[in-house]
Amino acid sequence: MRAIHKTIQTQLDNVLKLQLLKNTKIHSVNIQKSRSIGRLQIELSSEEKAELIKNINKKYNTQIENIYTELNKELSDLNLKNLDNPFKERWNI
Amino acid sequence: MKIELTDKINEVIAAHKSNTKLCADSMRTVLKKWQTESNKYTPEYIRKAIQEELNTVLAESNKTDVVLNQKLKSIITESKEEILPFLNGEKEQSPDYSIKINNALQFLKFEGKDISDETAFKILKPFINDFEHMDLFANIVEKQVGTEKFINSFGECNFNKTFGTTNRMRTLLNLFNDVESIAENLFLFPKVDAEHLIFNNDRFIVKQDGYSEISSESNLINLCNTIADIVEKMASADIQEIQEIQEIQGI
Numbered sequence: 505m506r507a508i509h510k511t512i513q514t515q516l517d518n519v520l521k522l523q524l525l526k527n528t529k530i531h532s533v534n535i536q537k538s539r540s541i542g543r544l545q546i547e548l549s550s551e552e553k554a555e556l557i558k559n560i561n562k563k564y565n566t567q568i569e570n571i572y573t574e575l576n577k578e579l580s581d582l583n584l585k586n587l588d589n590p591f592k593e594r595w596n597i
Numbered sequence: 598m599k600i601e602l603t604d605k606i607n608e609v610i611a612a613h614k615s616n617t618k619l620c621a622d623s624m625r626t627v628l629k630k631w632q633t634e635s636n637k638y639t640p641e642y643i644r645k646a647i648q649e650e651l652n653t654v655l656a657e658s659n660k661t662d663v664v665l666n667q668k669l670k671s672i673i674t675e676s677k678e679e680i681l682p683f684l685n686g687e688k689e690q691s692p693d694y695s696i697k698i699n700n701a702l703q704f705l706k707f708e709g710k711d712i713s714d715e716t717a718f719k720i721l722k723p724f725i726n727d728f729e730h731m732d733l734f735a736n737i738v739e740k741q742v743g744t745e746k747f748i749n750s751f752g753e754c755n756f757n758k759t760f761g762t763t764n765r766m767r768t769l770l771n772l773f774n775d776v777e778s779i780a781e782n783l784f785l786f787p788k789v790d791a792e793h794l795i796f797n798n799d800r801f802i803v804k805q806d807g808y809s810e811i812s813s814e815s816n817l818i819n820l821c822n823t824i825a826d827i828v829e830k831m832a833s834a835d836i837q838e839i840q841e842i843q844e845i846q847g848i
Contacts, residue, residue, distance in 0.1 A: 506678060506679065516671070517668070520612070520668075523664070534627065535626065550646065
């Protein structure tokens with residue numbers, strides 16, 4: 505039974521790492537002023553930033569969802585209560 | 598036996614604090630970003646956009662806290678499961694176990710209200726590591742001798758040799774119940790207003806943990822330290838007991 509707690513903690517650590525990575529990427533988009541196309545520097549509009557942030561969210565939330573799905577499968581096999589993925593609802597809307 | 602409950606919980610609390618700080622920093626970054634773009638949009642649009650972004654930052658931070666809370670609960674359950682088998686010991690599987698219990702009950706009844714700690718220990722020695730039965734035996738002995746003889750005026754059990762471990766285990770279970778109750782919603786308390794940021798004559802609020810959350814974190818650590826102390830004492834008492842038995846048996 506102790507092994508499952510180690511798995512839970514390791515997988516939740518992975519979720520936290522992905523969340524941190526996601527926040528770092530979103531932060532760098534927020535402070536980014538322009539993007540490069542070849543030699544050209546094109547200013548980033550707030551709409552473009554919003555689109556970039558949306559894509560980052562989607563990418564990382566999908567990875568987090570995969571972790572929760574895998575973990576919950578193991579928990580179900582042991583007849584233990586599943587963990588809610590707090591990131592799921594948001595990007596599904 | 599060393600438990601790392603406090604260290605692990607301290608790590609999670611540190612991660613939560615770092616997350617709260619990151620949230621506040623991100624909120625300030627949002628305002629800085631809009632300062633550079635303040636000439637391009639109407640103040641109304643900027644106010645709405647800033648508020649939306651601040652709400653998003655706060656929501657993301659709250660989600661991280663949910664994950665940290667899940668980790669915290671897993672650590673506590675793991676520790677509880679680690680400690681309880683140690684306290685309960687291996688359950689005897691012998692087919693005559695219930696007969697032994699019945700015999701012990703008869704001996705206890707025979708001794709009646711005059712039973713001493715020494716006699717009770719001799720009768721109940723085979724069950725000393727079976728918490729569930731020892732808990733029931735403790736109630737029976739307490740009823741037989743009366744509470745005033747069972748517990749002294751300092752609230753300590755007079756049958757310490759027999760029920761000392763059982764009482765410590767009861768204490769541990771109660772402590773774990775308290776720990777679990779505190780951990781249930783730790784990190785999920787509503788955040789309170791901390792810092793007011795003014796932008797274009799509009800006021801935006803940076804949130805942080807409230808007093809009740811900080812106080813609960815501190816209580817949780819204290820309870821975990823108490824658990825660790827009791828477990829360590831029990832482990833050393835167990836070693837002493839084993840040595841005493843070995844001496845008696847001449848090993």
